[in-house]
């Protein structure tokens with residue numbers, strides 16, 4: 001029987017080249033990459049300011065996606081156990097330490113804390129992508145929330161956090177729903193996002209996907225469209241429906 005070794009070698013080489021070319025694509029899209037805690041690209045360093053219901057939930061999703069996360073508190077010792085349970089990619093620190101640590105900052109605090117956080121960490125936060133999940137709620141946050149609801153959340157947040165590359169996301173989805181509905185790799189729930197800095201929106205969108213949701217982005221001026229009191233707020237919405245609801249008015 002004639003030997004087919006050259007043909008077999010060609011098939012092997014073709015398979016090897018195809019595998020090499022496709023590997024990055026597979027790593028980017030394969031759900032199993034998420035399941036193994038491998039990030040879709042180089043992992044990011046994320047500083048979380050406000051590690052309560054939302055900060056803890058989103059931070060945990062990002063640790064599981066392979067990112068380095070520093071959770072912070074004004075009492076960082078209270079976060080040590082949580083960080084230890086999440087493994088070596090999770091850290092606990094002060095607010096100033098998280099602001100310095102993160103290439104990206106996630107803010108999840110009572111909206112009334114924005115002026116103080118912006119003032120005390122101005123230098124560390126300047127130029128960084130900051131994803132804000134904090135909601136202005138007048139009965140809880142007082143005049144700063146009233147200002148945001150009257151003048152616009154984006155405009156007011158940037159007044160108190162000058163110099164950051166600001167994106168709103170995660171604010172209309174409850175912490176329990178974030179944990180329950182997260183589906184990295186094949187997200188079915190849309191995440192309303194608002195921002196005007198294209199590079200910051202790109203980074204934030206990647207992190208929304210890594211957390212298991214699909215970004216649906218509008219300009220920052222439209223952050224009010226998914227603020228407290230709107231139909232979208234507190235109602236996790238399938239991607240296509242969310243795209244329709246947030247489509248620009250014709």
Ligand SMILES: NC(=O)c1ccc[n+]([C@@H]2O[C@H](COP(=O)([O-])OP(=O)(O)OC[C@H]3O[C@@H](n4cnc5c(N)ncnc54)[C@H](OP(=O)(O)O)[C@@H]3O)[C@@H](O)[C@H]2O)c1
Pocket residue numbers: 049050051052053054055072073074075095108109110111113116117133134135136137170171172173174175176
């Ligand atoms: N709960 C939800 O389901 C949900 C969903 C989406 C968005 N949100 C919004 O996300 C924000 C946080 O909600 P949450 O439920 O996570 O609240 P939370 O559980 O009370 O956590 C808020 C955290 O903010 C920190 N904080 C408060 N004042 C601060 C200050 N001056 N400087 C630094 N840190 C400060 C507190 O940390 P320490 O006291 O440890 O320092 C606290 O752990 C709110 O604006 C809320 O409207 C909530």
